[in-house]
Amino acid sequence: MVTCHCSVSVDGYSAGPNQSPDNPLGERGEELHTWFHGEGPPSEADAKVAERILAGYGAYVMGRKMFGGGPGDWDLSWRGWWGDTPPYRNPVFVLTHNERPPLEMAGGTTFHFVTGGVEDALSQARAAAGEKNVSVAGGASTVQQFIAAGLLDELHLHIAPVVLGSGERLLENLGNPAFEQIEVIESPKATHVFYRVGR
């Protein structure tokens, strides 16, 4: 199964304005993720949702900007902005137009650079994941391409009670997909809505 989980504001932004290498989530973007790693222990509901996110994926697909956009990202000394030990701990397939050899990080994450578009990336991710699920990690443009191509099975939205007003909008350029609401989980800090995405 191919799934995507994404935190969004009430007004539909998955990142705030003025994203940069120093501030990849954009202004106030971190407020979207308070349910996941805010101060204090998570609520039972948030912990349950986070557990689903952290378990079960065998491979990830992400966009070039999410790997680490900005000037110099194809300088081979640039290792993205996820630090030495990225949280993925699995193969990550990065959509790009530039060939680059795989980049092995600490902790089990290896970034593979794919130039054949979303279908190519998904095919490689599926092979790497084996029996496990593939997660589309983002950003917005990558999620949109997966939905528009009919390649995403489930979208898990974490709607934070935050209005950003501008930034990167998650749900646009989707074509005409059919959404089916599977499950809703209320937590004190977000509304978690799970959708099945039809073609």
Add this chain to the structure above:
Amino acid sequence: MVTCHCSVSVDGYSAGPNQSPDNPLGERGEELHTWFHGEGPPSEADAKVAERILAGYGAYVMGRKMFGGGPGDWDLSWRGWWGDTPPYRNPVFVLTHNERPPLEMAGGTTFHFVTGGVEDALSQARAAAGEKNVSVAGGASTVQQFIAAGLLDELHLHIAPVVLGSGERLLENLGNPAFEQIEVIESPKATHVFYRVGR
């Protein structure tokens, strides 16, 4: 208290594209309201939410377009597009730039036309509502003006599992309001999220 309840698509539209007097909700806009008046009996959750909407309001505020936009709406023979017996059954204050005498309809609804903007409309609606709540009925632009002016106490979103792709977006031009999530109700046909709106 001043509240607004609004059905929206997952991608944030409160009406589909190409709204017209013959199709005030726009293309596919009626799919947003399936939870409220779709086929078959409503679920227990939807019935509970609908009951809150139908009870307790003493007055409404709406925009000129929602009263019945399009050519000829200021012809005094034009009585809006809500039919002879509008569902409001209370005073409705219509934001407009054109003076017009009140329009009394069957069933208890009287449309009052207000030229002094949202604060004037709210002041008149509060006086008419007495102890009861005022509902901001829409459309999107009117809701936005209320939130931006800090006049809305609660926003109740009914998120339908529908992607419209274009149309009238509800949550934009809001200024910088603080949203607090009060309650979430899952129904088979929508996710109902209740927010307190701060200034």
